[in-house]
Amino acid sequence: MKLFKKPLFFLFVIIFIAAILRLYDLGKVPHSLNWDEVSLGYNAYSILKTGHDEYGAFMPVVLRSFDDYKPALYTYFTIPFIGILGLTEFAVRLPSAFAGISAVAIVYFLVTELLGNKKIKLLDREIDVSLIALLTSFFLAISPWHIQFSRIAFESNVGLTLNLLAFFLFLKGLKRNYLLPVAFFVAALNIHMYQSERVFSPLLMIALSIIFYKKLFKIKRWFLLSLLTAIIVALPLVVYILNDSRALMRAKGVSVFSEQTLVKRSAIKLLENKKTGNIVGKAFDNRRVDFVKATVGGYISHFDLNWLFITGDIARHHAPSMGLLYIFQFPFLFVGIYLLVFLKIDLRYKIAFFTYFLLVPVPASITSGVPHAVRTLNFAWTWELFIALGVAAVGVFVLKQKKAFIKNSLRVVALFYILFALFNFAYYINQYFVQMNYFTAKDWLFGYKEAIAYISPIKDQYDKIIVENEVPFDQSYMFFLFYLKVDPYYYQKLGGTDSGGFKEEHRGFYNFVFKSTRSASGGKKTLVVGRPGDISGNSSNVKVIYYPDGTPAIAVGEK
């Protein structure tokens, strides 16, 4: 184990690997920006130039974007990058990539802090905590889950980094008290980052405060200062939510309480109970029971091994044919969980870790569409810590064997397993960098950039350009704002965006109109952008943008 006497050198190497995996071809893989990414980018651009977002809100605390009413912090983080690099895919995704690389570094220090700074005992052997921390950090660096969201402009990824930072600073702050207010500052900042963090970050800080209440009681002043800091930072959001009922629209839209099928089934049962005068039924067959079940079901769905290792959830949330973790890590996960449960470290730190682990799915559990890799991205490093412990323990087990035969045969097995792991990694790299753009172009809303590049030079030849505004082209206006780099002053002077709903027509600009093209007709002077099936039929001079697999994506032509 002398190798690990210089952990920081290794950490540097790991960060370097993490950086390569997160920055290489950042603007091109995934293939294209999805609607949330263009929206974040254009709103950052708009705020940078005018101080107002697309709706004309001045320095918004909450970004209305497509009526998601989402926390706006990511947009502000993006502003300097767009200021320097211009309004490009790369600039929009860069903050997330940076956050991802930072997370790989922070997790090292967090794990060191959690496991108690020195040595732990695994299978009767003393192991440097830094080894476990390095392994965790390394696994996070190559984690399919973490890479997935470090390479796209998803707020959730920065949220994870801030949580890691807050967690680390809190633990550190117990010893160096001036860090405690910083921890609370970061955690409070995080509620401006992502919907899930509005629930998760406060819960985490409350839980940590309870676990370490004795210690905090001793440093009352610092703790009170921390609380004050948190309140001040959180205040704008609280004021906003109190003033604008629409702020929670998104949360309502995705919650399990809006699922109608549940309600229908229990309604039929209730009717039946009434007919038969069944009293037991009255207590059991009601919506509340169903919602409790749905919530618990949503929570535990995040412990589905298939989701973690093999399938993932929707296509945008994982590389094709890959789960969120590597299959080679599968056995180590269980070893690691077992070891950590019974590991001899400071009990409060252990409880702190497991509290974090068990809190992660809480915000997602009341939503539909579970399991959800984005809403539970805070999980990413916890699984890697378990796996790191598992790998270390199995390593110790192989190395400590005394009998030559067993020792040698185990080493051969281990060698083959390492080859398998490398193979698994190579497979992932191939799936992500080569196969993903081919198989999931549609999920990434591929085609807008190419279509707009075609339209841009010829747009002035037409009186009117009608762009499809309905499925699968909902919110198409945002892509045109983004790729045409429409001047935010000009757009806001027209009135900006009126409504974020998915069905509404959107305000046009220049000679562009955004509405359904099904009924659209016009002479030679009208260009139509929309579904290939709608346009190619009865017109000449049609340009079709194809997905990489050869199926048509977008058509541009006269109708």
Next chain:
Amino acid sequence: MHKSRFYLVAIVIVAALLRFVYLDVIPPSLTWDEAAWGYNAFSLGVDVKDEFGKNFPLDFIESFGDFKPPMYAYLGILPVKIFGLNEFSTRFPSALFGVLSVITTYFFVLEIFGKQRRGLALLSAFLLAISPWHIMLSRAAFEANIAQFFILLGIFLFLKSMRNKPYLLMGSVLSFVASMYTFNSARIVVPLVVIVMGLFFSRKILQQWKTTAIALIVGFIVCLPLFLFLNTPQAKLRFNEVNIFSDSGVIIRANHQIENDNYTPISKIIHNRRLAYAVEYMRHYVDNLTPQFLFIRGDGNPKFSIQDVGQLYIWEIPFLIAGVLILFRKRVGIWWIVPVMILIGIIPAGFARETPHALRIENTLPAFQILTALGLLSFISIIPKNKKQIGIGLVSIVVLLNFVYFAHNYLTHYAREFSGEWQYGYKESVEYVKAQGSGYSDVYVTEALGRPYIYYLFYMKYDPVLFRSEAQIYREALGFVHVNKFSNIHFTSKIKDVVDVGALYISTPSEKPESAHILQEFRLLNGDVALVAYTL
């Protein structure tokens, strides 16, 4: 001693009540597989021949083109003789063996963890007695439920023979063999379990090599008909129908991936279809441990789960997890058999396309219940003494409420909601034909709901000898059997094309001609019409 026996008796009574009461009406009606078991048992009871006249069938019983292990039909002979050919007698073996499993669980747990763990053994048996999973599968003629008992008994006798009673090894072997004559999954599970147990006890087995050798030889001989059958195309038929390796999508995808890599040699290795299938297998295997399946909704097939509770109760989640951790931590006695039962029990189900599948992994029971019991008892043991009674009381209330929730939904809503899944309506239509059919020259029955003839045989208690001599039977190339006619009853998939003014028709409402004279409608319990009787 006496006290725990008393509790055991109480648990067995609970188990029996939960399995036998209303056995004929909940589930509301017989599926065609159940009806086939019942009629085959009836037929065997008449002249030791199965429905199609196969003499003393050992290797398989042919049923709707499926070649099933025959045990259930033999076990049904006596009940059918005693109670007559009806729903109760058909389901009787499954319910009875369900109760026997509960008893065996008690002794099995004592064998694993030692005689002093009576509380654990009682709790495990109790949890199996009230398990939604085990209750649902014990209340219909599912051969898997019988196989589960035989496997459990086989493992129990094996462990006991290793400890102090070598002669029980023979019993173990016979029980294992019986399970392989009962359900297909057992044919994969049993050899694997035997190998694993053999490895753990290899020293002991070598010491007792004489008993082992005799048991193995006897086991081999008894298995001979099975081995011979496994080599036939019929044996592979079912497997080919349900297995994941016939999914060509995997290969098409792999080819695309290789193309995207410009056909490099490395790409051909990493996108090898065997690897893709291996991952596919793993996906189906792990599917059987999905939390949603285990704790929230259960199997998507309403025949195996009422859709309101999981295969296990929702309250079991924390205790099951604690149980696993404690089992591995303490490693008491023959603790390893519990995870082995789960890990091996899922192996056959992983090959099938429909996963998760409560029936095919039933042989993992009662491992889940044992783990939950272990976790629950450990939880109770760490409650401080003065609060123990409150703790136990609270847990009991939660357990009871969850059970009442299951029982309420099963008793009051289940039959109405899912009577269609149980082919409700067939019985009523057969009773109608029985009463009115003699007035017509011919009766035409639709095959649209599947396999109608078996219900006519079953509910008319039709003489099997007569059936075999007069039935018009047609076999498809792949083995599916159609009975086109017996007596004056015709079965057809094209009932619309039959024009016979003097005949009685039984068909689905959508097949009925507009102008027909409706005589009677046969409704599902939710009010939808399943079948109608009419004349032209």
